[in-house]
Every structure is written in C-alpha cells, then in structure tokens.
Amino acid sequence: MFRTALRNVLAHKARLLMTVLAVMLGVAFVSGTLVFTSTISDAYTKSSEKGFDHVDVQIRPDDDKDAGRPGGAPRLSQDLLNKAAAVPGVERATGSVSGFAALADKKGKLVGDGFTTNGANYYGDDDPRYPMKSGEAPRTANEIAIDAKTAERTGYGVGDTVRMSVDGPVLDQKVTGVFTTDDGNVAAGGTLVLFDTKTAQQLFAKPGQFTEISLEAAAGTSQAQLKQATEKVLPAETEAVTGQKLADDEAAEIKSGMSGMRTFMLAFAGIALFVGIFLIANTFTMLVAQRTKELALLRAVGASRRQVTRSVLAEATTVGLIAAAVGLGAGIGIGAGLRSLMSAAGQTVPDGPVIVSPATIAASLIVGVVVTVLAAWLPARRAAKIPPVAAMSSVHAKATTRSLVIRNTIGSLLSAAGAALVIGAMSMSDGKAAMGGGAALLLIGVFVLTPLLSRPLIAAAAPVLRIFGVAGKLARQNAVRNPRRTAATASALMIGLTLITGLTVIAGGVSKGIDKMATGSLKSDYVVSMANFSPLNPEVDKKVAEVPGVTATSPLRNAPVSIDGDEQYLTGVNGKTIGDLTSLDFNSGSFAGLSGDKAVVDQKTADKEGWKTGDTVPLTYQDGKRGQLEISGIYEGNEMVKGIMLDTATLTPHLDRPTDMQLFVKMKGGESDANKDTLEKALGDNPAIAVQDKQDVADGVAGMINMLLYMLYSLLGMAVVIAVLGVINTLAMSVFERQQEIAMLRAIGLDRRRVKRMVRLESLTISLFGGVLGLGLGVFFGWAVGDLIKGAGLGTYEMVLPWGRMGLFLAAAAVVGVIAALWPARRAARLNMLAAIKAE
Known part of the structure; x- marks a missing residue:
C-alpha cells in the first residue's frame, strides 16, 4: 500500500503542485519567522555581551527597596563612587549618567531612531567603554563626541559644529572626537552623544550624581568576590549586580522582545496554514473522488479500510515532507532577506550569522507534515467507507440529505453560539478572551454553513x-x-x-x-512636545509665552506622589489658562479657581478611588512632604487629558527637576502656517521638538x-x-x-x-x-x-x-x-x- 501511495504521488504531480505550494508558503512563513527572530536575537545578545566587557560589578538604585517612595530611588553620589573605587579588588570605578539627546543632521532633521537617541558621559581621561577613533574626548560644556556610525551617516567629523537638544533648548556643540562602541542601540540605528561628566550631570541629573557606577575587577578577583566586597559599602536603596547577571538579564529581555514579535508573526503563519487546510482538503477530496474505482478495486482484492486510509495518508505525508523541505529552504532565505531588508531601510542590525536552529528545522518539518495529514484525514476516511461494489459500479452517492441536515444543524448551533459569545463579550469589562473564542466559533460555524x-x-x-x-x-x-x-x-x-x-x-x-x-477636547491651537515624547524643559513654556501672538499657554507637568500608599501621578497645569485651552465636560465643579490645594480629577479615577467633589485627599509629594488636595471638580477624561490636575505653582516646589510632557498653546489668528512657523523659529527650528496642531496630532x-x-x-x-x-x-x-x-x-x-x-x-x-x-x-x-x-x-x-x-x-x-x-x-x-x- 505504501508503494501504491508513492506511485499515486508520482502519477498526480501536476494535481498536487498547488497543495505543495500552499504548504510550502505556510512553512516558509513559519521557518522564516523563526530564522529571522533567532538571528536578530542572537546578534543583539552578542552585541549586549560586548557592552559589558568592562563591567564586573555594577552599582545601581534598588527600585524594589524603594517601591513606596514617589519618584523612585535617589541617584548615586560622588561619595559612593569614591568608596567603591577604594574597595579591595577594584581595578577601575566608572560613574555613568545618561538620558535623551537629539542630534540634528546637516539638513536639520532628527538623526537616529527617536527612543534610541541617547547622551552619556565620557568618564575621566581614558574611558575604556568608548575608544576614540579620531580626535579626543569632550572636556568643556560646548564639546561633544559622536559615535562612528552616526558620523558615517551624517558626514560629521572632528571640528564640525552641530545642533542638538536634550530637553528643549537648542545647543550648538563642537565635535571633538569620534568613538566606537558596542552599544546595541547604536548598532540598531540609534545615536550616542558623549559629554564630559560635569556637563552630562547638569543635563541629565544633578551635579555630583550618577545613574550607575561600574566596577572593573583587578586580576585574580572574581565577579562574585567583588560583588560581596562592594555590598559592604553600599548605602540603603542601592544594590550590586555582577556583569554576568546584567548580560544575562539583557539577553532575557531581548529574547522576551523577540518572543513577542515571533508570536505575532507566527499567528499570521498559522492563519496562512489554516487557509491552506481548505486547499489541501479540497485537493485530496477530488483526488479520492477521481480514484474511487481504483480504491474500490484495492478493497476488492483484500485491502482493508484501514489500509486504504493509510494509503491516502501516506500520500499526504509524502507531499507534506516535500513541501516542508522546500518551505524550510525558502524560509531560511526569507529570514536572511528580512534582515537585509531592515539594513536597506536604515534599521541597522548588529553583525552576526544567520541562525538556523534544530528547533526551527523540526518545527518546519512537523508543521508541514501535520497540516497536510490533518487536512487529508477526512477525505481518506471517506474513501475507506465507500462499499467496493458500489464504487466499481459508479453508484456511490453524493452526500445524503441526512448528512446535510446534520451539517447545517451543527453549523447553525456553532454560528449562534459564536455570535452570542461575541455580543456578550461587548458588555464585559475584559472580554478579549470571550470575543476571540466567539469569533473563532462564528467563523467555523459559517464555514460549516457555507454549502x-x-x-x-x-x-x-x-x-x-x-x-x-x-x-x-x-x-x-x-x-x-x-x-x-x-x-x-x-x-x-x-x-x-x-x-x-x-x-x-x-x-x-x-x-x-x-x-x-x-x-473635541482641545481649544489650544498647538501642542508642543519632544519628538520622542521624553520630558520637555520648563524653559520652553517660558520662551513660548514670550512669542508675539501667543495668548495662552499651559504645561502638562507630571509628577509622582503617594496616595494611601499607592504611587499615582499628578499633572500640573496653569490654573488660570487651562480652561481656555481644553474643552472638557465636567460632571461637577469646573476649572474655576484651580489654585492652591484645589484639584480636578477625571471621572474614571474618581470612581476607582471613591472620590466626589468637596472631598479632601491626603498625599505625600516627591520630596517627602505631606499635603492634601481638595477635589473641586470631576470631568470626563480621555486619552489626551486625564488624571488629577492641579496648579503648577502648588506642584513645582516639590519637584527636584521639573519637566513637562506637553505644552498647550493658543495664538491670535488660530491655526495657520505663519503661526506654526513663528513658534518653530522661536524654538530654534529644533529637531527634537514637535509643534503640532490638532490635525497633526x-x-x-x-x-x-x-x-x-x-x-x-x-x-x-x-x-x-x-x-x-x-x-x-x-x-x-x-x-x-x-x-x-x-x-x-x-x-x-x-x-x-x-x-x-x-x-x-x-x-x-x-x-x-x-x-x-x-x-x-x-x-x-x-x-x-x-x-x-x-x-x-x-x-x-x-x-x-x-x-x-x-x-x-x-x-x-x-x-x-x-x-x-x-x-x-x-x-x-x-x-x-x-x-x-x-x-x-
């Protein structure tokens, strides 16, 4: 029977070609996804490991120990850096501080990938993390060094003056050096700008503060030994982590990120394979129908039902193996091609080999064979059920009325259940699972009812x-x-x-x-924000307020506070102008008199916390001081404007480093090209700042x-x-x-x-x-x-x-x-x- 199945495959090559193509495309999608994500994940993992070459132990704030404090743990001090450098077994101690830094190219456009346009400090006279390719490290406030990939993309070199921004105001900086780095963000198409340590601290933290402290072990000292010794000098709310753990954590993070992409793409591969099942089932149904007499003859000469079924399934297995093998080869090409496509589109990926794991090979072959065999099983079963005499006499009947009635009844029940589940999910607070299940049932039900x-x-x-x-x-x-x-x-x-x-x-x-x-919710003519949605310097508000034609401005200044032990965020606004810049529906109260300890809150938050107009809410600010707010209004919030709002004059004194998320602006004459141009010029045609009207948003x-x-x-x-x-x-x-x-x-x-x-x-x-x-x-x-x-x-x-x-x-x-x-x-x-x- 197996030889018969192979002869049937060879005898019907043309008829099975489309089936092979369908399975091949689905398998290529699956294997291509696995090869692509494995390749990218491996490249980033190896790149990140290189980034920790000079880190044996890292000191950082311990967020877990500081979970109840608004704003998180304090940054690390110069005093801690000095103590860490004196720990036995430390060869070198390096303080790091970093943040967002936007660099403009020669046409004034933002360089890099938005969220990966970073700035950091060059520590000391010889920072091993950033070897200089040309020039020298920055030493004064108006000097920077740029990474070699950015220099190559922009054409900047040592001695050039570039325009950039950290949190709003434009900075004119001189390039003193070009360095190389293993930073994964740079390898992925981002930028890295280095300042001297003092300047970086002023821009990203406070004088004498660091984000991280990295320790390099002396010869003969292991990472575990250095970690143990370092923990003796650590203050509260800080922790020491080995370089190996940092590399492992980052690798796990990369794997997790790739896992999401892989799942997303495999879902569509699954859809393609599911659609392919219809093609395969149709093909084998017709092939079996055309070979009815042949199969009946096999039954007549002694073949059992099981042998006939196995014969058809063996044919399907052969087709599946061929399609899976071809699909795997195509998928490897697709995976490599997607990586090249990313590079061609400017999304630079770290160098590394194409990864074809045994799991990818096994998954591709299994998927191809299983999908084909499953799709062919029903036609094979039907073929075995045909009585030999009836088949050879060509009197085997089409589907009976009874079978159609059963099919239509099942289809109606599935469709009704699916539709009911989908409609029921609409009224649930979290109906995603029910909606997905109902949609699947409805699709299957409609398919069953399609005849x-x-x-x-x-x-x-x-x-x-x-x-x-x-x-x-x-x-x-x-x-x-x-x-x-x-x-x-x-x-x-x-x-x-x-x-x-x-x-x-x-x-x-x-x-x-x-x-x-x-x-509908904004009366302002423009919304000003950073291009990557990072915090905006409050100086931008002051500068915009002085622009001729500007009639009203209000920042949205977010800050963490603690209310009943839970961290929440307040939004500071200009209490005098916010009513002229937004159009919100109040269920009670209003923006009138929004000053002092008065605040307004969106309805969703009020319902969650059980607040109503006139209630007094105690809280702890970011600086640790206690206060209270009186709810003076409850409004209908949306994704643009929501949360607890109070006057900036009340909030700002409690903030170490005030920053705004957005700035609402109203101008004489409303929205116009001239007004937008005036604002952009007043902000120095800054590539890091976006000036948007309502339609732009x-x-x-x-x-x-x-x-x-x-x-x-x-x-x-x-x-x-x-x-x-x-x-x-x-x-x-x-x-x-x-x-x-x-x-x-x-x-x-x-x-x-x-x-x-x-x-x-x-x-x-x-x-x-x-x-x-x-x-x-x-x-x-x-x-x-x-x-x-x-x-x-x-x-x-x-x-x-x-x-x-x-x-x-x-x-x-x-x-x-x-x-x-x-x-x-x-x-x-x-x-x-x-x-x-x-x-x-």
Whole structure:
C-alpha cells in the first residue's frame, strides 16, 4: 500500500503542485519567522555581551527597596563612587549618567531612531567603554563626541559644529572626537552623544550624581568576590549586580522582545496554514473522488479500510515532507532577506550569522507534515467507507440529505453560539478572551454553513450571469453543483477578507475616534512636545509665552506622589489658562479657581478611588512632604487629558527637576502656517521638538495605525495568495472531472471562447461569494471589537464603514477569481473533444 501511495504521488504531480505550494508558503512563513527572530536575537545578545566587557560589578538604585517612595530611588553620589573605587579588588570605578539627546543632521532633521537617541558621559581621561577613533574626548560644556556610525551617516567629523537638544533648548556643540562602541542601540540605528561628566550631570541629573557606577575587577578577583566586597559599602536603596547577571538579564529581555514579535508573526503563519487546510482538503477530496474505482478495486482484492486510509495518508505525508523541505529552504532565505531588508531601510542590525536552529528545522518539518495529514484525514476516511461494489459500479452517492441536515444543524448551533459569545463579550469589562473564542466559533460555524449559503447567494447573481448567455447559466450551475467544494474554496478567501475587513473597520474607527477626541477636547491651537515624547524643559513654556501672538499657554507637568500608599501621578497645569485651552465636560465643579490645594480629577479615577467633589485627599509629594488636595471638580477624561490636575505653582516646589510632557498653546489668528512657523523659529527650528496642531496630532496617531495596518495587510497577503492557489486548484481539477461534459458541450456548438468564459465566470462567482461573506463577517467583528474598545473606557473609537476600501476588497476578490481562472479556462478550451468523450 505504501508503494501504491508513492506511485499515486508520482502519477498526480501536476494535481498536487498547488497543495505543495500552499504548504510550502505556510512553512516558509513559519521557518522564516523563526530564522529571522533567532538571528536578530542572537546578534543583539552578542552585541549586549560586548557592552559589558568592562563591567564586573555594577552599582545601581534598588527600585524594589524603594517601591513606596514617589519618584523612585535617589541617584548615586560622588561619595559612593569614591568608596567603591577604594574597595579591595577594584581595578577601575566608572560613574555613568545618561538620558535623551537629539542630534540634528546637516539638513536639520532628527538623526537616529527617536527612543534610541541617547547622551552619556565620557568618564575621566581614558574611558575604556568608548575608544576614540579620531580626535579626543569632550572636556568643556560646548564639546561633544559622536559615535562612528552616526558620523558615517551624517558626514560629521572632528571640528564640525552641530545642533542638538536634550530637553528643549537648542545647543550648538563642537565635535571633538569620534568613538566606537558596542552599544546595541547604536548598532540598531540609534545615536550616542558623549559629554564630559560635569556637563552630562547638569543635563541629565544633578551635579555630583550618577545613574550607575561600574566596577572593573583587578586580576585574580572574581565577579562574585567583588560583588560581596562592594555590598559592604553600599548605602540603603542601592544594590550590586555582577556583569554576568546584567548580560544575562539583557539577553532575557531581548529574547522576551523577540518572543513577542515571533508570536505575532507566527499567528499570521498559522492563519496562512489554516487557509491552506481548505486547499489541501479540497485537493485530496477530488483526488479520492477521481480514484474511487481504483480504491474500490484495492478493497476488492483484500485491502482493508484501514489500509486504504493509510494509503491516502501516506500520500499526504509524502507531499507534506516535500513541501516542508522546500518551505524550510525558502524560509531560511526569507529570514536572511528580512534582515537585509531592515539594513536597506536604515534599521541597522548588529553583525552576526544567520541562525538556523534544530528547533526551527523540526518545527518546519512537523508543521508541514501535520497540516497536510490533518487536512487529508477526512477525505481518506471517506474513501475507506465507500462499499467496493458500489464504487466499481459508479453508484456511490453524493452526500445524503441526512448528512446535510446534520451539517447545517451543527453549523447553525456553532454560528449562534459564536455570535452570542461575541455580543456578550461587548458588555464585559475584559472580554478579549470571550470575543476571540466567539469569533473563532462564528467563523467555523459559517464555514460549516457555507454549502447551505452558497445556493441562495450564488442564485442572487443569476440576473447578472444571464447577460453572458449560455456560458453564464452554465457557470452558475457549475458553481452550485458541488456545494461542499464551492464552500471549501470560497471559505479560504472568506477568512482572509474577514480579517482584512475587520482590521480596516477597527483602524478606521480608532482613527475617527482619535480625530474627534483631538478636535473635541482641545481649544489650544498647538501642542508642543519632544519628538520622542521624553520630558520637555520648563524653559520652553517660558520662551513660548514670550512669542508675539501667543495668548495662552499651559504645561502638562507630571509628577509622582503617594496616595494611601499607592504611587499615582499628578499633572500640573496653569490654573488660570487651562480652561481656555481644553474643552472638557465636567460632571461637577469646573476649572474655576484651580489654585492652591484645589484639584480636578477625571471621572474614571474618581470612581476607582471613591472620590466626589468637596472631598479632601491626603498625599505625600516627591520630596517627602505631606499635603492634601481638595477635589473641586470631576470631568470626563480621555486619552489626551486625564488624571488629577492641579496648579503648577502648588506642584513645582516639590519637584527636584521639573519637566513637562506637553505644552498647550493658543495664538491670535488660530491655526495657520505663519503661526506654526513663528513658534518653530522661536524654538530654534529644533529637531527634537514637535509643534503640532490638532490635525497633526490626529494624523500622527492615524499614520501609526495605517502603518501597522499596511504591515498586517502584507502578512495577511500570504493567506490570500494561498486562497488564490485554492481557487486555481479547484477549477483545474473540476475541469479534469468534467472533461467529458465539456467535450460534449464543444461537440454541440459551445465554442472555445464561451468555454473559457464559462470557467472564468464560475471562478468569479465563487470568489465573489467568498468575498461577500468575508466583508459581512469583517464588518460584524469590527463593530463588536469597536464596542469592546469603548466599553474598556478608552473612548477612542467611533464606528465608521470604509466603503471605498471595502469596494476595493470586493474588486480584489473579483480579480482573484479572474486570475485564478486563466490556466483552468485555457486548459478547458484546449481539450481534445474525441479523446475526452472516449475517456472514462
């Protein structure tokens, strides 16, 4: 039986080609994802390990011991650095201080990747962490050194003057040196700017303070020994950590980050493989149907049902192994290609080899074989159940009425349960799991019901198909002749379009909600912030307030406090102007008289804490001083404006280093290009500062959503490609099954042109049937998820149907149908009539 299975594979190479392609694409997606994430993870891990070459022990604040204190543990002092340097076994002690630093290129644009544009200190006369490639280390406040990769990208060299910013004000700095570094952020496309230690402390901390202290062990002293000795001089709220643990922790962090990306991409690989199951099942169903007499003969000469089933499954296993092996090779190429693509797009990745682990090889082979065998199991089981005499007499029946009734009943129950679960999840506080389970049940239920749905929906297309005469009528009849096959073919396309439509509806609703929120909750003309959303220097507020035409400003100055032992954040605002810059609905009280110990709070926080207007709330500020706030108003918050707000005059005296997250600005004449240009020039055309009007704020979020959406489209495109292969395969094998019929039609006068048209219209009808189901389900899921978003209190969703895009998706389904029919239609038109009529 095994030899028979192998001969069947070789005898039906062309028919199994599409199945091999479908499995290969899915496996390539899986193996490519695993190779890519393993390669990137390994490269970053090795790069981070190099970064700890000169660190045997690191002293840092212990956040766990300081969990109850607002603002976290204090920074490390110069006195601690001196004590650590005197610990026996210490060869060298280095103090580090770092923070955000934005560098402008020669065109004034921000260099680097936003969150990885950092600044740090060059410690002492010879800092081994940053060997100088050219020039010398910075020594004064107006000098810096830049990393070699940044110098290469920007064209800056020793002696050049560059513009940069740390927290708002523009700094003109002279480049005194170019250094090399193993910093993983720099390797990934970021920038690193070095200042002398005194300047770095003024910019990122306070004079005499450090973020970390690194110790290098003398010869003969182990990391564990040095750690033990160092702990004797540590003050409270600090800890000593070995360099090996730092490297291990960072490696685990990188692995965790890559794990999220891997899971995300594997989810789409799973979708592609799931869609491929329909193609494989369809292929083996048709192959088994075409070999019914052959299988019956095997039964007649002594083969058992189990042997027939095993024969078909052995055939599937062979196909799966071939597809998995080819897919693994393609996946390795995809993984290496994605890394090169990142480099070409400016996302530099640390150097390292392409990693193909044994787990990747095993996963690819297992996935390919298991998916193929699972998809072929039902057709194999059906084949074994056909009575030999009935099969050889060609009287084996199609699906009985009873089996269809059972199928439709099961499909109806699954669909009803899924829809009920989805609708029920909309009213839950955390209904994500229920929503996902309901969506899966509904999709499966609709798939089971698709044969029942195919007749009325395809019949609705009859008036249009009549326009094409006999070819159109035959196409409609062929499309509903085998409802199960039509259902399986259309379902593959349905799943892809359901996901694509649902994501589009959700993204459109979120974008619309954000746009409405930005325009509805703000009266200010502009929002000023750092480009990477890091803290903004309060000097920016003072500078903007002096700009001609500015009528009102208010910062959003966040600071941690302790309320009833829990850390919360206060937002300092200008109590006199905030009412003119925001448009918030108050349920009680108002912004009027927001000064002294008065505060307003959003409704969600008030409900959580049990506060109401007039209540007094005791708290502990960041500097340890106690105070109390009187709730003078409760408003409806949103993602832009929320939390506890009080006047900056009350909050600022308690802050070591006041910083703002945003600045609201109102100007005479409102939003205009001239006013925006005036603000940007007043801020020195600073690349690190973003000046945005309300539409810019909404567009910025919408742009990120659209970028994510297009990425999801590209990932889901794999499922659509497999769906196309499914349509091609179904039509090609259907043409093979109906070759006698087609030959008879040709013999009685149906010319080649109308035969081609018949096959194309059949393909178009099946594709549009799947497209309509996909659009309907996608809109339903988009509506349900949107309601869940609103129910979660995010308030940034407003249902909107993207009719234009939905029309494009339906047109794309039609194009899929036309393209998929090209080869089968050509094959049908070229059949030899006499040979086909004589064939059994």
